Amino acid sequence: MRAFLKLLFRNRLAGVGAVVLTIIVLLALLTPILPLHPPNETNTANRFLRPLAEGHLLGTDHLGRDLLSRLLWGTRLSLAVGFAAAVIAAVIGAAIGIIAGYAGGRTDNVTMRGVDMLMAFPYILLALAIVAVLGPGLMNALIAVAVVNIPFFARNIRGITVGIAHKEFVDAARLAGMGHLRILTTEVLPNVVPVIVIAMSTTVGWMILETAGLSFLGLGSQPPRADLGSMLGEARSAMITAPHTSLVPGAMILLIVMSITLLGDGVRDALDPRLKSGALSRPLPATVVERDHVPATRGAGLLDIQNLETQFQVGKRVYRAVNDVSLTLEPGECLGIIGESGSGKSVTALSVMGLVASPPGVITGGAVRYRGDDLIGAKYERLRSLRGDRIAYIFQDPLATLHPLYRVGDQLAEAIRSHHAVSQREARRRAIALLKDVRIPNAENRLRSYPHELSGGMRQRVGIAMALANEPDIIIADEPTTALDVTVQAQILALLDDLRRERGLAILFITHDFGVVGQLCDRVAVMYAGRMVEEGPTEAVLRAPAHPYTARLIACVPELGEGRREMAAIPGLPPAVDDLPPGCAFAPRCDKATDACRSGEIVLEGRGARKVRCIHPEQSLEKTA
């Protein structure tokens, strides 16, 4: 509770709302004992006194009645009526919702149809019809506003109840022979009450506004008694000569509704765990860069990743997703990056073109050089002109990564037209050619398909075609086959391999599967907890892994015709990257670990193409190199 209040008041606006609302409610409660003029005491000699007049702080109205007194009494009445309407609507609506949701079947169906019908009315029509029948009056306006809001509660509470009615504890109560009424009151109701209270707090402002509105129209409270709405309604005829009589009640309604809204927003945010974790923020067009220095260029490779560091900064926590990673990619080469989920392999790949979601991602160090140019910290326009043109991406799940509402042909054409000023027609022609290149049959018709109309394999072919659209030098494939079944996966890999050979593409291939690496990659880098632990030619690493982690990963790959080989899952879990142990991050899961492994920095070292970060490698690199 205290944590909740703290969270609530951290939101300054919600705090203001809470304070203002408390003051108003207190004033309304204390009105009868405050030293005020009687609200209905008329004094026609003192009509329309301006605010700050003697004895009348806010002046007087058209009958010479004290405005301050009327304002406070009116506020009291408006708050009471709005609150009463909210309670009535909540109780009746919740009762309907609970019964419908608990009973299910026909009862539920018929009730909810009725509720839907009521919701088909603009709310004021229903309220007006009710007032027309019952006659104008505050009580009748209250009933009308309550009735109009019943469907809202019925619908919400029914949804919650349906969820609860199928929970185990309700079944258990039923088996224990409890009657329906008892189950409803002892098992269901306690779980629904918080939802009712929240729904009430979000609608009470509305109900105050609605009853004030009906009073304003002359359909609510009748003279001489006045709520804020009827005060405003009465003041309207003197609006031009004595605007303060309108301003006073109007501003009070605004204050009440606004403070309730602010408070309601604050409560909602404080209860929403997503806000705290920063999961509600949208990623910027390019990842934020905060690095102190740029490493000197090595002048190596088509793409050169040097000492890259990417972090996720959530509140005070820092997750070091990529920690000092260096890689180079030569033209026409396929380099695999392998690791478990959370090892930082995808974040490494996304950092290249500034596509790490930010916030919370921040690139805090290193450089990524494409043909010698540093991309980290490059201007947005420079990054954009390279994205998809020279360096293209293929992502994991093609259903989520293609836009669901655009035809695939348009998405392909857009990829081309983002970088080349060609006509719609020419773009379409090239799109067809691209679909043919990725072996999609019937390409002309497929252009008009939406992503959901294609199979998973077809969608990924579209994803590849899109990456090829501008004949890039480098393709970064982030687990492109993980979401596909095995036969489709083999086809896609074969296709990528063909394309690479035909076009001399360089591929950075991210995967968690050594089987895939073996089929496609010339070299492989193994990542663990944000760091590279081993690097070398695929052949050599597969035949003689040096890091114990690599050895265990390779042992995870089943092989056909190998008989009953033992599948060795790796015990334990990777460490959280906001709390890395000193020394080797794999030590807690490694059988060879010694005290030396758990203290001090262990460097990535080796001879020639092979490197390993381990004190006790499975084999000495001298022997295998």
Added chain:
Amino acid sequence: MGGYILKRLLSAIPVLLGITVIVFLIMAMIPGDPATAILGSYATPENIERLNRHLGLDEPLWRQYFIWLGNLLQGDFGRSFALNRPVLDEILDRFGATLILAGTAFVMCSLLGILAGVIAAAQQYGLADKIITFVVIIGISIPSFFLGMMMILLFSVQLRWLPASGMYSMFGGGDLPDLIRHLIMPAIALSVVATGVIARLSRSAMLEVLRQDFIRTARAKGVHERRVVWRHALRAAMVSIIPVLGIQAGFVISGAVYIEIVFQWPGIGRMLVDAILKRDILLVQGGVVFVAACYVMFNIVVDVAQSLLDPRIKT
């Protein structure tokens, strides 16, 4: 597409029937003798007798309903005793005024609300976002009738820029520019709350969409950020914005009642309030059924728009 529209139209029939049942039941709760309530306490016995026969008021309730429904379907909404003319004539005379006011306000709140929401989302936590969020909070909290009064005070009384009431000038008006001058203030006052609600919702819908994988794909393709926001993200966000537009249309219609009173706009809302104060029951009943039916039809348009936008909805 045609099939989908037809299906939606057919599905509206039970809703329309349900509306008539609800309105009928509410009206049946009038205390005392209904004919006296309808005709007022000065009615002659002959008139009461005639009305009883015409509406079947001495029949059982369910027969009364079908007699009433039959009349409705033939365009007979009954006679307004206060105005001494057929209810439907009065409604149709005033419908245009309400349509102009509510329609203008609806277009304004949709465009402005979405615009503000998208800008706020694209600049989340930036200056524009903070300003928009603050203005929106005031916008959704201010009673439209109070806002209307304050606008009259400022723009009509103080600055004398715009006319304070009515739809056309009493003398020498009647053309389109005259209508627009009269329309500006009520349309703005009416649209403010809905603009705020739509802006809030658009903002959160956009934030939701901007985190999706396909936005990252668009960026990875090299699509310009402006296009990412206004095409890719907005299009997807519209899927959750459009149903809210339908709901907000109901609130605009509701708000029109207040605004028509404040600005003395000769529409159905003002007619309804006058009718209630004069206890003109048949006029209220007819007006409510008519406007509710229009709203149901409007929501069909909204659904069709939704299906055009989202190919995943089976047509």
